[in-house]
Each structure stands twice: as C-alpha cells, then as structure tokens.
Amino acid sequence: MQPRALDDSDRRILRAMQSHPDMSVADLSGIVGLSQTPCWRRIKRLEAEGVIARRAILFDPKKVGLPINVLAHVRLQRHDEETLEALERETLEHPEILECFSMSGESDYVMRVVAADMDAYERFLKKVLLHLPGIASVNSSFTLKTVKSTPDLPL
Amino acid sequence: MQPRALDDSDRRILRAMQSHPDMSVADLSGIVGLSQTPCWRRIKRLEAEGVIARRAILFDPKKVGLPINVLAHVRLQRHDEETLEALERETLEHPEILECFSMSGESDYVMRVVAADMDAYERFLKKVLLHLPGIASVNSSFTLKTVKSTPDLPL
DNA sequence: GGTGAAAAGTCGCCCAT
DNA sequence: ATGGGCGACTTTTCACC
Numbered sequence: 001m002q003p004r005a006l007d008d009s010d011r012r013i014l015r016a017m018q019s020h021p022d023m024s025v026a027d028l029s030g031i032v033g034l035s036q037t038p039c040w041r042r043i044k045r046l047e048a049e050g051v052i053a054r055r056a057i058l059f060d061p062k063k064v065g066l067p068i069n070v071l072a073h074v075r076l077q078r079h080d081e082e083t084l085e086a087l088e089r090e091t092l093e094h095p096e097i098l099e100c101f102s103m104s105g106e107s108d109y110v111m112r113v114v115a116a117d118m119d120a121y122e123r124f125l126k127k128v129l130l131h132l133p134g135i136a137s138v139n140s141s142f143t144l145k146t147v148k149s150t151p152d153l154p155l
Numbered sequence: 156m157q158p159r160a161l162d163d164s165d166r167r168i169l170r171a172m173q174s175h176p177d178m179s180v181a182d183l184s185g186i187v188g189l190s191q192t193p194c195w196r197r198i199k200r201l202e203a204e205g206v207i208a209r210r211a212i213l214f215d216p217k218k219v220g221l222p223i224n225v226l227a228h229v230r231l232q233r234h235d236e237e238t239l240e241a242l243e244r245e246t247l248e249h250p251e252i253l254e255c256f257s258m259s260g261e262s263d264y265v266m267r268v269v270a271a272d273m274d275a276y277e278r279f280l281k282k283v284l285l286h287l288p289g290i291a292s293v294n295s296s297f298t299l300k301t302v303k304s305t306p307d308l309p310l
Numbered sequence: 311g312g313t314g315a316a317a318a319g320t321c322g323c324c325c326a327t
Numbered sequence: 328a329t330g331g332g333c334g335a336c337t338t339t340t341c342a343c344c
Contacts, residue, residue: 006219014214021210024320035330040322051218055176056211056306059169063206064161066308069256071265088302095309101224101298110226110296114308141265143256147243151211151306153221153269154250179337190312195339312344320337327329 006051009034013042014051015155021055056151061114068115069146072129073107073139083134090132096124107139161206164189168197169206170310176210211306216269223270224301227284228262228294238289245287251279262294 006014012032016023023031029039046052061067076083084102091100091111099112111129115121121140129138161169167187171178178186184194201207216222231238239257246255246266254267268284270276276295284293 014219017212018214021212025322026320036321037323037331038329041328044322049218050215053213053215056213057172057176058208058211058306059173059308059310060205060208061308063204064169064308064310071256071258091302095307097303098306098308099304100302101226101304102300102302103226103296103298105296107296109302110298141258141260141262143258143265145257147246147255147257147264148252149254149256151213151253152250153214153216153219153253155214155219180339181337192313192340193311314341314343316339316341318337318339321335322333324331324333326331 004049010042010046010051011155013039013046017043017052018152018155058151061146065116066114068117068121069143070113070115070121071141071143072111072113072125073141074109074111074129074132075106075136075138076108076134077136078134079108080134086133087135090128094124094128096128159204165197165201165206166310168194168201172198172207173307173310213306216301220271221269223272223276224298225268225270225276226296226298227266227268227280228296229264229266229284229287230261230291230293231263231289232291233289234263235289241288242290245283249279249283251283 009032013028016028016031020028025040025043026036029036032039034042043052061069076087087109088100091097096113096115097111098114101110102108103110113121113124115124125138125140129135164187168183171183171186175183180195180198181191184191187194189197198207216224231242242264246252251268251270252266253269256265257263258265268276268279270279280293280295284290
C-alpha cells in the first residue's frame with residue numbers, strides 16, 4: 001500500500017470515476033483507453049492503497065431536514081498533546097460535525113456543523129462544543145447560502 | 156418532485172444507504188424492513204426529488220497530490236446582486252474551490268480550496284481569488300491537519 | 311404495501327498472451 | 328502488463344396479490 005506515484009492511466013481512471021461515479025468498469029475502461037481487466041486491477045490497487053478512500057451517497061442537507069450550516073471557529077486554552085488528542089477524538093464521535101480542520105492563524109480549529117434549526121444548533125453548542133477538552137472560545141458563523149459544496153478534487 | 160415529508164421508511168433507507176453506499180437494493184430492503192420492489196421504488200423517488208443528490212467517489216487528497224487545504228475568508232467591496240451573482244458563477248468554474256459559503260458575520264464568503272503545493276496556491280490566489288468580482292480582501296488560513304471530513308449527514 | 315420472475319447488464323476472477 | 332470469457336450476481340422491469 002505504498003506511495004507509488006500515479007501514472008497517466010491512474011489519473012485518467014480517477015478522473016473518469018469521479019465524473020461518473022456509477023459507470024461500469026467496462027465503460028470506464030473504454031474512456032481511459034485500457035481494457036477491462038487491467039482497468040479493474042488498477043481500480044482495486046487504488047482502493048487497496050487508499051487513494052480511493054470510499055464511495056458515498058450525497059444527500060441534499062435541506063431536503064433531509066438539516067438546513068442550518070455553521071462554521072465554528074474554535075480556540076483552545078491549552079495546546080498540550082493530550083488535550084488536542086482528546087478534542088480530536090471527541091470530534092469524530094459527533095456526526096453533526098462534518099468537517100474539522102486544525103488551523104494555522106487565529107483559530108485553533110474550524111469545524112463545519114449542521115443542524116435541523118437554530119435551537120438544535122444552540123443546544124449542540126452549549127452541550128457539546130463548549131464542553132470540548134481545553135476549549136477557550138467558540139465563534140459561530142452561520143452560512144447564508146451554500147454556493148458550492150463538492151467532494152470532487154481537481155485532478 | 157416536491158417537499159413531501161420523509162417518513163420512517165425513507166429515513167431508514169437513507170441511513171442504510173449512507174452507511175453502506177454500495178449495498179445492493181436487495182440487502183438494503185432487508186435492513187429497512189421493506190421488500191425489494193417498494194424499497195427500490197422509494198429510492199428512485201428520493202433520487203427524483205433530489206433528496207439523494209448524487210453518488211460520489213472520495214479520494215484521499217494527499218494521495219492524489221493535493222495536500223494543501225486552505226480556508227479563504229473573502230470580503231467584498233460591493234454587495235450588489237450583480238456582483239454576488241458574478242462571483243458565485245466564477246466560483247463554480249474553478250474546481251480548486253471545493254466549497255463556498257456565503258456567510259453571516261465578518262467574512263462575506265468562506266471558500267475551501269485545495270492545491271498541490273504552496274506555490275500552486277499562491278498562483279491561484281493571485282490569478283483567481285484576488286480577481287474575483289467585487290473582491291476587497293482574501294484572508295487565507297492553512298489547515299495543518301484534517302481531523303475529520305465526511306459528507307455523511309446525521310440522520 | 312408484497313411476491314415472484316425474468317431480461318439485461320455487471321462484477322469478480324479464471325485463463326491465455 | 329493486456330485481452331477474453333464465463334458464472335454469479337444485481338439492477339430493472341414486469342405482471343399479479
């Protein structure tokens with residue numbers, strides 16, 4: 001499962017898979033200019049190496065009742081390794097937190113959180129975020145509109 | 156394709172699909188307690204209504220050569236509708252911008268941008284971001300680590 | 311809502327080159 | 328490393344309760 005660099009065929013496969021997530025291997029192979037078996041083997045290899053992390057099904061957050069989207073800018077009091085690890089472990093436990101990045105600059109972490117309504121977010125803020133290990137402050141910015149949100153990478 | 160509320164079976168289907176993105180309809184139907192055909196029909200309906208937006212294949216950004224992840228906080232000079240529309244249209248054109256939210260609070264927009272290296276980001280900043288319609292300033296915060304990043308919603 | 315079934319297409323994996 | 332082929336699945340669509 002190693003850093004073997006991707007060659008052109010790999011990149012073509014990734015690009016094709018990304019733009020056509022449920023195309024059959026047969027059709028993919030046509031697009032990338034390989035035949036079925038080699039193409040299939042490369043896909044398996046890319047999966048085994050973790051280049052292909054997973055498949056996913058994307059729902060419309062509003063249509064499933066999660067219209068509230070918040071960027072929570074988090075600062076810590078303490079920055080010892082233990083506190084950071086505890087906080088990151090907590091983060092993984094809460095499905096309302098979709099993304100969490102540790103940051104350079106002013107905030108220690110930025111988290112993207114979804115909620116059913118403002119009340120639900122406020123409860124989440126008070127019951128979870130403000131009790132995270134080592135927390136100093138949480139600054140919540142609400143998104144007015146999702147202009148764009150895609151997992152597709154520029155390959 | 157309307158706001159017909161989701162019932163329990165719908166939610167169970169969505170939850171099951173989300174945790175098992177390539178389970179067969181046959182197996183899904185078992186989990187949710189319906190039989191094949193009704194389950195399949197509901198899935199098609201959820202797709203037609205846009206509740207299920209799309210399928211996706213998630214790659215590891217580092218392993219495909221995009222280790223740089225930036226949150227760009229953008230402020231505008233002008234806030235007329237025309238400027239906003241032009242900016243949002245531009246956003247959609249650039250695949251390096253994975254997410255773009257219009258915000259309440261200090262920034263007008265927050266964008267998540269990926270790049271192959273610092274140089275590439277700097278070029279993108281100078282050639283694209285700073286030339287966006289109506290731009291006043293761009294404040295780039297680099298992520299040191301992705302603690303969590305998932306499209307899975309808490310259902 | 312449920313059953314059963316069948317056509318078309320796909321996958322996973324053998325083999326040969 | 329590529330291409331061929333085949334059995335075992337799935338998807339999708341029936342007709343009918």
